[in-house]
Amino acid sequence: MSNRANWHQDTRAIHAGQSPDPTTGAIMTPVYLTSTYVQKSPGEHTGYEYSRTGNPTRTAMEGCLASLEGADHGLGFASGCAAASTVMHLFKAGDHLVCGDDLYGGTFRLFDAVWARHDMAYSFVDLSDGQKLREAVQENTRAVWVESPSNPLLKLADIRGLAQVCRELGLLLIVDNTFMSPCFQKPLELGADIVLHSTTKYIGGHSDVVGGFLGTSDDTLHEQLRYLQNAVGSIPGPLDCFLTLRGMKTLPIRMERHDTNAMAVARFLEGHAGVERVLYPGLESHPQHALAQEQASGFGGIVTFIIRGGLPGARAFMENTEVFACAESLGGVESLADHPAIMTHAAIPVAQREKLGIVDGLIRLSVGIEHVDDLLADLESALETARAATA
Ligand SMILES: *Cc1c(COP(=O)(O)O)cnc(C)c1O
DSSP, X not given: OTTGGGSXXXXXXXXXXXOOOTTXXXXXXXXXXXXXXXXXBTTBOSSOSBTTTOOXXXXXXXXXXXXHHTOSEEEEESSHHHHHHHHHTTSOTXXXXXXXXXXXXXXXXXXXXXXXXXXXXXXXXXTTSHHHHHHHOOTTEEEEEEESSOTTTOOOOOXXXXXXXXXXXXXXXXXXXXXXXXXHOOTTTTTOSEEEEETTTTTTOSSSOOOEEEEESOHHHHHHHHHHHHHHOOOOOHHHHHHHHXXXXXXXXXXXXXXXXXXXXXXXXXXXXXXXEEEOTTSTTSTTHHHHHHHOSOOOSEXXXXXXXXXXXXXHHHHSOXXXXXXXXXXXXXXXXEOTTTTTTTTSOHHHHHHHTOOTXXXXXXXXXXXXXXXXXXXXXXXXXHHHHHO
16 A cells, blocks of 8 residues: 555556445445435544535545546546636636637637636637747736647647746646646646546546546645535536546556557558648657657647548548547547537637638547557548549
């Protein structure tokens, strides 16, 4: 027990936050389907009183992911958006945040259409350029919100550099680490104050559960967030926590395969005549390849590319893959293809989308852990169909 903190990540993914069930010895943390807990005497309890406030299955999941992120504290949420919204409750009307300009569509909608109605102000800027942060900061700026790599354009932000500026200006730095997972990138070690996950993606990893997570090593911040988690009530249920916990046990080996498959897919697409451009941080052609190597230990499973033939080309491709399923979401064991302009990023106004470069031929692949030869053959065949359809 005493050396747990020193265990390697692969070992912690399986054991952290968990111990055999004290009453039966069950090796897997039970799904505690209970809303309340019997007290010996009023106020004399085991640490659990009511399941919005705490549930043992959730505690195990929170502890395991916190350990992987190198966070002193972790909190589970009903979804990534619920986690994001809970962070926003730290702020008050009149406050301002500086955010990356190609945030996940649902996060953008939450800020732009929901929290903006409560007088919260946002500037969406290209945080791959650190200077842009200083220019965007106002007197009422409280925090910086960034995804690295971003979605779907896979632009990187220099997290360490942003953290330095945030510390200097007294701003909180919140990093959405969904795309990298703690296996490849640890934002808190790079200086972020809060790390956020949509555990729906790589952490759960099997496309069977929606969830969110916040991690921090700042005790005061944790107390505020824990208070909000309970007060707002956007918690995950025990079965959700169990599925997420189970998924996490294989996170390190899944990430390895996602990474090698994605690299092979990126290289294949880069060499294909039907492809205009490939965006993947692992490619030497990625403008921030050096930064990717410096702040992350892997490049992840998401590959974005622009197909020749615009929308008709993209449509023909998406309709003709067999292994890659046309679906939103990412990070599961199965490969998915997404058309951001029509699917995940439709909530972003057209003008903004075009300015960002989310064009009609842009396709985002979530490369799964199937055999790489089947993935490449599937891409080859769908690209050929798309070429024939638009020739
Ligand atoms: C999916 C996603 C979210 C939102 O999470 P949900 O679990 O769908 O609410 C936030 N950020 C990123 C980067 C995502 O991919």
